[in-house]
Amino acid sequence: MPTAPSRAPQIELRGVRKVFGEVTAVEGADLTVADGELFAILGPSGSGKTTVLRMIAGFEQPTAGTVHLGGTDVTALPPAKRDTNTVFQDYALFPHMTVAQNVEYGLKVKGVPKAERRERTAAALDMVRLSGHAARKPAQLSGGQQQRVALARALVGRPKVLLLDEPLGALDLKLREQMQVELKAIQREVGITFVIVTHDQDEALTLCDRLAVFNEGRIEQVGAAREVYENPANRFVADFVGTSNVVDGATAEALVGRPGTVAIRPERIAVLAPEETVPAGMRSVTAQIAEVVYAGPITWVAVDASGVGLTATLLSAEASTDLTHGATVVLAWPDSAVRSLSA
The missing domain is CATH 3.40.50.300 (P-loop containing nucleotide triphosphate hydrolases)
Structure with missing residues (x-):
């Protein structure tokens, strides 16, 4: 309400x-x-x-x-x-x-x-x-x-x-x-x-x-x-209002485990190295970096996850220098970051 x-x-x-x-x-x-x-x-x-x-x-x-x-x-x-x-x-x-x-x-x-x-x-x-x-x-x-x-x-x-x-x-x-x-x-x-x-x-x-x-x-x-x-x-x-990763249909079910149209804000997504352990209770997907954009206090990371484009934002002070075009990363997010949307 x-x-x-x-x-x-x-x-x-x-x-x-x-x-x-x-x-x-x-x-x-x-x-x-x-x-x-x-x-x-x-x-x-x-x-x-x-x-x-x-x-x-x-x-x-x-x-x-x-x-x-x-x-x-x-x-x-x-x-x-x-x-x-x-x-x-x-x-x-x-x-x-x-x-x-x-x-x-x-x-x-x-x-x-x-x-x-x-x-x-x-x-x-x-x-x-x-x-x-x-x-x-x-x-x-x-x-x-x-x-x-x-x-x-x-x-x-x-x-x-x-x-x-x-x-x-x-x-x-x-x-x-x-x-x-x-x-x-x-x-x-x-x-x-x-x-x-x-x-x-x-x-x-x-x-x-x-x-x-x-x-x-x-x-x-x-x-x-x-x-x-x-x-x-x-x-x-x-x-x-802001930027969101919006997915629906089979893509939504594969990423978040439920059908419908859902949104995940980029700042709620963690970017991990492939060898890092995904924290308990978080969903994840392996992806390749398509673009890294330094924007002062934050850094945008755009990835391709098996044909699905996703974006995450990190504090630039915490962004790894290993985030380069073509590198493999793991994106992870808590279920609380997922918002169901009407059409």
């Missing part, structure tokens, strides 16, 4: 469906996001995840079903009438305005008094650690700093829900990893509901309390990051 949020729901989708012409972008989505939760909507391009975000924000109307925010049906309300704000991948900062002017712009449009605007803007910039950059223009900032300005602009209005559409996609890897940590810290500090749309599985697992995995407009699985990774509901989730 999926992990249910323990707090009151802030977002509820009930039977939401969205059709564009002859294309069904979202089909029968039922989803609940708790108040104060950091939730990720994860899926490949075209899976419907951004359409769901736009329906929560009010930029798209569902073809069927309802959207509820804080217990209120907001399906028919325009974006301005919903207590949400959105940060897009394109930060859309005004280039002629300073950082402070960009952040306070929405408050100015709403008629918030000048003194209050300045106070709230200063607090928002302090929250994203940009207090010393208020007078700069966007062109004078790095990509990560621009992302934080967009975040401050979205937070300064004090929404109950912040929606983020691939917010870190334009950043390089190192900066993206840094911003993941900062984004999580900011969400914890402000305590409001964050919903992040991403196709990056590592980003979703790193950031979120829970996640929903989308595929072709349908929700494949909802749960805590560990739950979805360790217990994928089906073959799609096992393949998309």
Whole structure:
């Protein structure tokens, strides 16, 4: 069973469906996001995840079903009438305005008094650690700093829900990893509901309390990051969230001793020399190394086990120098590493 949020729901989708012409972008989505939760909507391009975000924000109307925010049906309300704000991948900062002017712009449009605007803007910039950059223009900032300005602009209005559409996609890897940590810290500090749309599985697992995995407009699985990774509901989730060795039919029965479709995560597989004793209670198979890939902290070992391709990962510090192309090895894993999957 999926992990249910323990707090009151802030977002509820009930039977939401969205059709564009002859294309069904979202089909029968039922989803609940708790108040104060950091939730990720994860899926490949075209899976419907951004359409769901736009329906929560009010930029798209569902073809069927309802959207509820804080217990209120907001399906028919325009974006301005919903207590949400959105940060897009394109930060859309005004280039002629300073950082402070960009952040306070929405408050100015709403008629918030000048003194209050300045106070709230200063607090928002302090929250994203940009207090010393208020007078700069966007062109004078790095990509990560621009992302934080967009975040401050979205937070300064004090929404109950912040929606983020691939917010870190334009950043390089190192900066993206840094911003993941900062984004999580900011969400914890402000305590409001964050919903992040991403196709990056590592980003979703790193950031979120829970996640929903989308595929072709349908929700494949909802749960805590560990739950979805360790217990994928089906073959799609096992393949998309992380990397898995997925086998079925006669191959599955030969490898793990039971029929059906099963998955084994590469990190649960030990790579042994042929002369080593397989630990009691572990299944094993003899194989030839097809490829060894050094990836810094880990090393990937791809093998051919009588025509079946399998992959194992090892800590590079523990990987033997004998792991070379064509060498014979024994792969071994405990039965607890094997996960049965639906189709």
